[in-house]
Amino acid sequence: MMRHLLSAADLGRDDALLVLDTAEQLAQVADRPVKKLPTLRGRTVVNLFFEDSTRTRISFEAAAKRLSADVINFSAKGSSVSKGESLKDTALTLQAMGADAVVIRHGSSGAPHMLAHSGWIEGSVVNAGDGTHEHPTQALLDAFTMRRHLGDLEGRRVTIVGDVLHSRVARSNVLLLHTLGAQVTLVAPPTLLPVGVETWPCEVSFDLDAAVPGSDAVMMLRVQRERMNAAFFPSVREYSRRYGLDAARIDALTDDAIVMHPGPMNRGLEISAEVADHPRSVIVEQVTNGVSVRMAVLYLLLSGSESALGTTDITLPDAEPATDSVPDSGPGTGTAHDLGRVSA
Numbered sequence: 001m002m003r004h005l006l007s008a009a010d011l012g013r014d015d016a017l018l019v020l021d022t023a024e025q026l027a028q029v030a031d032r033p034v035k036k037l038p039t040l041r042g043r044t045v046v047n048l049f050f051e052d053s054t055r056t057r058i059s060f061e062a063a064a065k066r067l068s069a070d071v072i073n074f075s076a077k078g079s080s081v082s083k084g085e086s087l088k089d090t091a092l093t094l095q096a097m098g099a100d101a102v103v104i105r106h107g108s109s110g111a112p113h114m115l116a117h118s119g120w121i122e123g124s125v126v127n128a129g130d131g132t133h134e135h136p137t138q139a140l141l142d143a144f145t146m147r148r149h150l151g152d153l154e155g156r157r158v159t160i161v162g163d164v165l166h167s168r169v170a171r172s173n174v175l176l177l178h179t180l181g182a183q184v185t186l187v188a189p190p191t192l193l194p195v196g197v198e199t200w201p202c203e204v205s206f207d208l209d210a211a212v213p214g215s216d217a218v219m220m221l222r223v224q225r226e227r228m229n230a231a232f233f234p235s236v237r238e239y240s241r242r243y244g245l246d247a248a249r250i251d252a253l254t255d256d257a258i259v260m261h262p263g264p265m266n267r268g269l270e271i272s273a274e275v276a277d278h279p280r281s282v283i284v285e286q287v288t289n290g291v292s293v294r295m296a297v298l299y300l301l302l303s304g305s306e307s308a309l310g311t312t313d314i315t316l317p318d319a320e321p322a323t324d325s326v327p328d329s330g331p332g333t334g335t336a337h338d339l340g341r342v343s344a
């Protein structure tokens, strides 16, 4: 049975579609006056963030709270980690506090995997971004956003542009989009492509102008200057000119194509301010959709243990009444799912 979500590669096609369809149903909760379901009442979700984050951390927090879980936010800054505490001791502390799920963001690739397989904690581990490795829930929210605009992703063409070398978003997106049948092209300067990219299930190009017109979605990546220890391109101006998305380039897009960015954006570097705020930009929708997708992931990992894999029809419990006298439905309310054979 699947306990963890560590990589987009953990998700087969059916599992990925189950998450996306569940998210679609859970998104309805956001339209209710009381945006809350009792599904994870009594469960504890810990947000364990060793790296700076705005949207991912608050998105997981909102998702867990909308499912009525208790949420503990832990950020390394201001904790005993700055006194030298190890990941193991932090994990043992969380275990002692009864964490049912740990959502971890860490600067080191592989930290979530270590946490999941170390035996230090019993709960589920969700990777919220590890080093330059993976960010599976970002890929899921991106796929969710694309599906809303483009329908089935089979055969759709997605161009991912920029700092692929440092991007866990790009890696997870290539894996998930390939699973969903989309054709991905990475566009980057050669210095910002990782070694071994030719083995990834995608095309690689150095020419943004050639890739844009045939794209159904163009996803811009942030230039991650905090991870750069050398000069990867001659100047900001040169980078923007060759790999930045500006108004002239989006004029070459087809009518239904969308522009995406995981945020935070460097306006004026990889994306012009005009494009960021353009009607074709779905960047703010990506943030909204992130909450629904993370609700689906927490719901599927934590609510119940009967396997309902492949069942996309979930019964949403009624919204929690805005009074104190809530019926005690406890965890597992609604049809239970688990992501079964998805991972070890």
Ligand code: NCD
Residues within 6 Å of the ligand: 055, 056, 129, 135, 138, 168, 169, 221, 222, 224, 262, 263, 264
């Ligand atoms: C991304 C990340 O942290 O990997 N942002 C995010 O999760 N919204 C991308 C980035 O930092 O550029």
